[in-house]
Amino acid sequence: MSLPADPGTMGRVLPMTMPRLHGSLVVLRAFESGDQDLVTSVVSDALIPLITTVPPDGDAEDVAAYIARQRGRLQEGAGYSFAIADATSGKGVGQIGLWTREAHLGRATMGYWVAPQFRRRGYARDALATVTTWASSFTVLHRLQLFVEPWNTGSWRAAEACGFEREGLLRGWELVGDRYKDMYVYSRLTSA
Template identity: 25%
Template sequence: MKKEFPVIETKRLILREATKADAGDMYEYLSDVDVVKPMGLEPCQAVNEVYDEIEWYQSIYKGGRGIRWLITLKDNGKAIGTCGFLNMAQKHFRAEVGYELSQAHWGKGFAGEALEAVVMYGYQHFRLERVEALIEPANIPSQKLVEKQGFKREGLLRHYEYTCGKFDDLLMYSLLKNDLDIHSGP
């Protein structure tokens, strides 16, 4: 039996499961080098590469390793990005959060709105104690986004990932449940 994929609604957004029907909208931003470079990905060259991304979202959810919501605009249903958890370590009550947003929607508060909703969902439904964000040092907008949400910078992880033919340094940020004064512990 397939477990029901949760839907999150915010003031302007609906976060839901991505399907192959969303591939066209997703291709618009996943083919944009400025969107995918900070994710350590090469831009998609064809829609079938988006299908692979959607299948990866489904596999991490089925495997209990994470969950990735498609960010859609409430007024017209257009997919503009994703946000969710990966590398979930339920035994340790922690997960890493990740996100990307179509460049056409940068600077409008959508990423923060989605991130806040996803993090709160994680604390309430996955009983997380710690949410981590790993961000490239050059990605100042993403650092500002998580800092605005209350994340604290913990340090630099040198050569932490190997992506697109190079080693990447990543900044580690974290947000603890008690940073937000949420009391529903394990």
């Protein structure tokens, strides 16, 4: 995923350790065992288990496996899976990922979710802004992109507030449950 670090490559190589990132409202950190309540709280959400690997039930073993998967994403080469935590309490409120499998092509994909009980408080926007600023510091990444269902106004408004531009509608782009759904594609160039 990355080249050996040397002074000539600083800023071009993505780190192989999980950083801890601080925004205004959030701290982005690796998932912890204490995040089990957060994950359990979203298993009954109408969408999150369909578009993520959150288990569709609250089984403690499945929830623990989800947390373990998030902790292993970087080592497996998928990218960075951050727990979104409230900056004051430290309590987990959601997840945001910077998926870097296409970093060699100069691009990364972002995705995020916030538990229903924590929505409309600015957490998604602050988490997205924080990851975007951090990711833009790596010259290996030229393009950041994300995909949002057209009805998900809160999500695409957060993207637009962070400087992402809607490029178009991708028809039948994402398998959600048992149906292919349309998605807006948003991007932001790191030089912007």
